[in-house]
Amino acid sequence: MTEPVKGSEAPDFSLPGDGGGEIRLSDFRGKTVVLFFYPKDDTSGCTAEAIDFTALKPEFDALDTVLLGMSPDSPKSHDKFKNKHALTISLVSDQDKETLQAYGVWVEKSMYGRKYMGVERSTFLIGPDGRIAETWRKVKVPGHAQAVLDAVKALKQNGE
Numbered sequence: 001m002t003e004p005v006k007g008s009e010a011p012d013f014s015l016p017g018d019g020g021g022e023i024r025l026s027d028f029r030g031k032t033v034v035l036f037f038y039p040k041d042d043t044s045g046c047t048a049e050a051i052d053f054t055a056l057k058p059e060f061d062a063l064d065t066v067l068l069g070m071s072p073d074s075p076k077s078h079d080k081f082k083n084k085h086a087l088t089i090s091l092v093s094d095q096d097k098e099t100l101q102a103y104g105v106w107v108e109k110s111m112y113g114r115k116y117m118g119v120e121r122s123t124f125l126i127g128p129d130g131r132i133a134e135t136w137r138k139v140k141v142p143g144h145a146q147a148v149l150d151a152v153k154a155l156k157q158n159g160e
Contacts, residue, residue, distance in 0.1 A: 041081035052145035
């Protein structure tokens with residue numbers, strides 16, 4: 001499966017979310033969606049990213065934009081993570097990694113010479129038409145949430 005690129009249809013999914021419900025991407029058709037993939041709940045970089053998106057959530061809400069974070073962690077782990085850090089964004093669990101693979105973010109990584117599979121921190125901006133409007137790969141956390149918000153504002157100004 002080839003990873004989605006700008007202009008292509010965003011792969012749909014129906015997966016468990018935090019709080020016990022199912023989250024289906026197609027349910028948000030007509031809205032802009034920020035789908036960010038992160039490696040692991042409650043690690044330093046992932047926590048900082050989730051807190052940054054939570055801090056900007058009112059601005060995303062004002063732009064009719066849904067924030068979804070996805071990792072291979074369990075819904076129970078997501079619930080603990082949200083409660084611990086007072087996160088207000090929705091978290092999606094992809095324990096079988098099918099959606100992570102569909103988006104091309106489940107990749108071979110290397111640390112201290114050891115190779116392993118993991119999530120490449122990435123963000124996809126999905127327009128109301130269900131197509132990828134922008135992608136960010138190998139994301140560095142500082143300033144990223146603001147950059148995504150700026151891209152959403154630009155998308156809205158261009159009439160998407």
